[in-house]
Amino acid sequence: MNNFPTARQILKTIIKAEDGITLTQIVKQCHPSFNNWEYRKDGHRALILEALVKTGFVKMTDRNNEPIKQYAFKRSKTAYYHYTGKKRSLTQKLLRRV
Numbered sequence: 001m002n003n004f005p006t007a008r009q010i011l012k013t014i015i016k017a018e019d020g021i022t023l024t025q026i027v028k029q030c031h032p033s034f035n036n037w038e039y040r041k042d043g044h045r046a047l048i049l050e051a052l053v054k055t056g057f058v059k060m061t062d063r064n065n066e067p068i069k070q071y072a073f074k075r076s077k078t079a080y081y082h083y084t085g086k087k088r089s090l091t092q093k094l095l096r097r098v
Contacts, residue, residue: 004043005030007051011083014058020065020080023048048081059084 013029014021027034027044034041052058060068060079068079 003031003033005047007047010044010048011052011057014052014081015083017081017083020061020082022078022080026081052081057084058082 009030010026013026017025023041023045026048027041031044048058053060058081060081062068063078063080065080
């Protein structure tokens with residue numbers, strides 16, 4: 001798969017979205033050359049969950065803005081991702097390790 005986005009690129013698109021962003025919108029903005037017919041979005045979802053949700057930079061919510069705590073087990077198609085607002089210097093330090 002060509003031009004797969006990094007965790008930093010995904011985080012920047014989540015920061016730009018004010019009311020939260022879905023996985024489909026993230027893929028369209030970060031990875032416009034992604035082929036929906038050949039591949040699934042599991043790689044993008046795994047990158048978001050491991051690099052951003054576990055470190056606390058991004059939170060997952062349902063349609064009703066209720067937080068999803070069991071992100072490893074509940075992979076809802078209606079999940080929205082929100083930026084939690086941590087400092088950018090801390091964000092950049094942790095994302096360099098990923």
